[in-house]
Amino acid sequence: MTVLTDEMKDVLHKNNKKFIAVPMATASKEGVPNVAPMASVWVRDDATLWICDNFMKKTLHNLQENPIAAFYFWDADTKRCFQVKGHAGIHTSGPEYEEMYGMVKKERPSFPAKSLIVVTITAVYDCTPGANAGAQLQ
Numbered sequence: 001m002t003v004l005t006d007e008m009k010d011v012l013h014k015n016n017k018k019f020i021a022v023p024m025a026t027a028s029k030e031g032v033p034n035v036a037p038m039a040s041v042w043v044r045d046d047a048t049l050w051i052c053d054n055f056m057k058k059t060l061h062n063l064q065e066n067p068i069a070a071f072y073f074w075d076a077d078t079k080r081c082f083q084v085k086g087h088a089g090i091h092t093s094g095p096e097y098e099e100m101y102g103m104v105k106k107e108r109p110s111f112p113a114k115s116l117i118v119v120t121i122t123a124v125y126d127c128t129p130g131a132n133a134g135a136q137l138q
């Protein structure tokens with residue numbers, strides 16, 4: 001199982017607090033890339049990210065035909081940066097979807113929260129500029 005370390009989770013939690021968007025990359029079946037900003041990105045557990053699909057179009061279409069995604073999280077204070085890759089599942093019902101829907105509606109009642117993207121992390125790389133850039137960490 002590929003897991004996030006405390007340092008990696010801290011970067012994402014800091015972004016969450018400041019409502020800083022995380023770039024989410026996907027690709028079509030033919031390999032056409034797409035990247036979009038996502039702020040509703042949470043660490044669900046050490047090996048799983050949750051993303052709320054409010055307005056996804058190409059992102060969602062890509063995940064339907066090619067269920068993989070990549071992200072990076074950057075901390076402006078420490079300059080630490082992590083690149084995360086994973087398999088993405090789309091949930092539009094069930095207890096996990098209902099939990100996410102409740103969380104989003106509480107904070108942002110006008111947001112549709114139309115699906116929950118569950119990303120099972122498969123790899124984490126260092127993307128902090130320097131000697132270790134590009135190295136696989138997890």
Ligand SMILES: Cc1cc2nc3c(=O)[nH]c(=O)nc-3n(C[C@H](O)[C@H](O)[C@H](O)COP(=O)(O)O)c2cc1C
Pocket residue numbers: 020021034035036037038039040041052053054055056057058059060
């Ligand atoms: C700062 C910021 C945060 C965003 N957060 C989310 C989000 O958490 N979920 C979402 O579905 N859309 C979010 N969006 C909107 C999407 O990025 C936007 O709908 C984009 O067009 C999606 O890309 P796509 O159409 O290629 O799928 C956010 C946009 C910005 C600027």
